[in-house]
Amino acid sequence: MRKQHLKGCLICLFLLVISVPSIAFAADEKVKVSIPDFSVTVNGVKYDSRYSEYPFLLRNDITYMPMTYDFSTFMGINITFDEGVNNVYHKGEMILHIGNAKRTSEQLGQYKKTTSNNSVYDAVIPTYHTYISYTDNEYNNDSLYPIINFRGVTYLPLTWDVMHTWLDWDY
Numbered sequence: 001m002r003k004q005h006l007k008g009c010l011i012c013l014f015l016l017v018i019s020v021p022s023i024a025f026a027a028d029e030k031v032k033v034s035i036p037d038f039s040v041t042v043n044g045v046k047y048d049s050r051y052s053e054y055p056f057l058l059r060n061d062i063t064y065m066p067m068t069y070d071f072s073t074f075m076g077i078n079i080t081f082d083e084g085v086n087n088v089y090h091k092g093e094m095i096l097h098i099g100n101a102k103r104t105s106e107q108l109g110q111y112k113k114t115t116s117n118n119s120v121y122d123a124v125i126p127t128y129h130t131y132i133s134y135t136d137n138e139y140n141n142d143s144l145y146p147i148i149n150f151r152g153v154t155y156l157p158l159t160w161d162v163m164h165t166w167l168d169w170d171y
Contacts (some may be wrong), residue, residue, distance in 0.1 A: 026123035070109030
């Protein structure tokens with residue numbers, strides 16, 4: 001009896017192992033982005049995208065802002081990732097929350113590098129879910145202006161809806 005049980009367990013284990021490659025996360029979709037050829041000023045500070053590790057980006061004629069730690073503290077943004085523990089719709093999935101916070105830095109980090117950026121790069125549309133201003137409305141990443149990821153950093157599109165309606169900023 002034990003041999004049959006062991007044989008059954010080994011068959012189940014074999015079936016599980018050969019089926020694992022088919023259980024995969026959705027691949028992030030690649031998109032083309034460019035480095036702006038115009039100057040960008042953030043709260044009175046000129047930002048040099050040409051020599052920055054995390055430059056402002058352009059896609060579909062919309063400027064994208066990097067959500068680095070320095071940007072978030074300088075702009076008064078709170079950024080948190082969680083595994084959707086309290087989210088009814090995405091329990092156990094990665095969720096990015098972007099919301100207003102108190103501005104805690106007067107200096108904007110530029111992440112300078114010695115070589116200039118190319119003019120065009122690939123970025124990706126991430127598969128994680130994003131909520132802005134802690135509303136129950138998930139940001140629609142199937143839109144013309146999705147949130148993107150470049151060099152491991154999330155980038156926020158500076159559209160009217162995101163900036164004015166959800167974050168209550170003027171620009």
